[in-house]
Amino acid sequence: xxxxxxxxxxxxxxxxxxxxxxxGATGLAVGLAGCLSLGAVTRSSSEGxxxxxxxxxxxxxHNLNGAIGVTSWDGDGVDLTVTKRATDDAAxxxxxxxxxxxxxxxxxxxTDTSRGTQQRATVDLDLRVSEDLPVALLxxxxxxxxVEGVVGDLRAVTQNGNARVRDVDGYVTLESANGNVxxxxxxxxxxxxxxxxxxxVExxxxxxxxAFDSGNGNVVLRLDPDLSADYRAESGVxxxxxxxxxxxxxxxxxxxASGRPGTGGPVLTATTGxxxxxxxxx
Numbered sequence: 001x002x003x004x005x006x007x008x009x010x011x012x013x014x015x016x017x018x019x020x021x022x023x024g025a026t027g028l029a030v031g032l033a034g035c036l037s038l039g040a041v042t043r044s045s046s047e048g049x050x051x052x053x054x055x056x057x058x059x060x061x062h063n064l065n066g067a068i069g070v071t072s073w074d075g076d077g078v079d080l081t082v083t084k085r086a087t088d089d090a091a092x093x094x095x096x097x098x099x100x101x102x103x104x105x106x107x108x109x110x111t112d113t114s115r116g117t118q119q120r121a122t123v124d125l126d127l128r129v130s131e132d133l134p135v136a137l138l139x140x141x142x143x144x145x146x147v148e149g150v151v152g153d154l155r156a157v158t159q160n161g162n163a164r165v166r167d168v169d170g171y172v173t174l175e176s177a178n179g180n181v182x183x184x185x186x187x188x189x190x191x192x193x194x195x196x197x198x199x200x201v202e203x204x205x206x207x208x209x210x211a212f213d214s215g216n217g218n219v220v221l222r223l224d225p226d227l228s229a230d231y232r233a234e235s236g237v238x239x240x241x242x243x244x245x246x247x248x249x250x251x252x253x254x255x256x257a258s259g260r261p262g263t264g265g266p267v268l269t270a271t272t273g274x275x276x277x278x279x280x281x282x
Contacts, residue, residue, distance in 0.1 A: 042087055043085070043086055043089055043091075043092055044084060044085045044086075045084045045092055046083045047081070048080065048082075049080055050076075050077050050080070051077050051099050051108075052077045053076070053077050053078070053101070053130070055104065056106035056133070058105050058134045058135070059106050059107075059129060059152075060106070060108070060135075060136050060137040060138070061125060061138045061139070062108070062109045063123060063125055064110045064123065064140065064141050064142070065112070065140075065142045065143065066110070066124045066142070067161070068124075068138050068139075069125070069126045069146045070127045070129060070135060070138060070147045070150060071129070072129055072130070072131050072149045072151075073130065074130075075128070075130060078106065078108075078133070079128040080097075080127050081125075082124075082125060083124040083126070084122065084124075085122045086120075086121035088119070091114065091118070091119045091121045094114045094120070095112045095120070095123050096110070096112070096113075097109070097123065097125070106133075110125070129150050131150075134151050134170070135147070136153070138155070138156050139156075139157040140159075140161065141158070141160065144164070145157070145162070145163045145164070146162075147165045147168060147172075148165075148168075149166070149167045150168055151170055152169075153171045153190070154168065154172055155172070155174075156173070157174075157176075158176050159177045159178070160176075160178045160179065161179045162176065162182070163176050163180075163181045164180075164181075164182045164183075165182070166183075166185050166186075167185040167186065168187065169186075169187055170186070170188075171189065171190045171207060172189055173189070173190045173191050173192070174191075174192040174201075175194070177196070178195065178197065179194060180197040180200065180217070181194050181198075181200070182199075182200045182201070184201075184202040185202065186202070187204060188204060188206060189201055189206075189210065190207070191211050193211065193212070194213075194214050194217060195214075196214075196217065197214060197217045198214065198218045198220070199213070199218070199219040199221075199270075202222045202282055203223050203224060203227065203282075204227070205227065206227070206229055206265065209266045209267040209268075210266065210267075211269045212268070212270045213269075213270075214271075214272040214275055215272070216273060217272060217274075219271070219277045220278045221270055221278070221279050223245060223280070223282060225246070225281050227262060228262030228264060229261055229264065229266055229268045230259075230265065230268065231257075231259055231267075231268040231270065232256075232258045232267065232268070232270070233256065233271070234270075234277070235271070235272050235276060236255075237275070238274065238277070239277075240254065240257045240277045241277070241279070242278075242279045243278060243279070243280040243281075244280055244281045245259070246261065247260050248260045257277075
């Protein structure tokens with residue numbers, strides 16, 4: 001069963017924030033195609049609904065132009081709030097959010113029928129998820145992804161925005177093309193990368209070899225004192241620092257380092273093309 005969300009029109013009260021991303025090597029500011037400028041937003045709508053699970057065993061969220069925020073609650077199902085902003089009623093109407101259960105996955109998905117130079121709406125999705133429903137995938141093209149206090153081995157993916165994950169009972173993967181990626185208080189991390197931005201990860205456990213990578217930005221890893229692993233760190237332009245980390249077989253150089261905390265184990269690789277790498281005990 002597919003559930004759609006209508007668009008009751010109300011005047012906008014607050015302008016939505018926007019981010020300009022700089023590509024450091026070229027100094028060229030990159031605008032996000034199809035996004036709204038602050039002064040252009042004249043209409044908005046907001047609607048909330050509780051989605052029944054209908055036998056779903058996991059959740060995925062697929063957005064286009066807007067943020068995703070996910071937290072847990074003690075209610076049944078998924079509590080979803082959809083907030084749209086656009087220049088006019090027609091742009092609001094072209095953006096649609098559907099929810100359906102397929103093959104055990106409750107998928108919340110934004111579509112937009114805008115074509116060519118037609119303005120696209122910004123659609124923010126805020127979800128409260130029942131405590132026993134695993135979250136599998138959260139993805140958007142333009143916007144931040146924020147997750148806190150849920151369960152599941154999840155991927156948080158954005159092309160233009162930050163990915164932040166906190167207190168997730170599961171192993172998480174974070175990806176951004178332009179933005180920072182951060183993970184704290186999670187059971188484990190299966191990897192984190194960004195082309196332009198910082199990587200900041202608190203690492204409690206590893207279940208396989210993992211990579212933490214930035215093209216342009218710093219990489220900071222805070223390792224649990226009881227973690228056993230083999231680490232390799234490297235910076236193309238910058239420094240590598242290992243701070244308060246008890247490890248054997250250490251080799252510390254200005255732009256590279258390696259070592260073995262605990263008894264060794266999965267290989268942890270931390271790299272940046274342009275920035276610093278820091279490994280420390282948390």
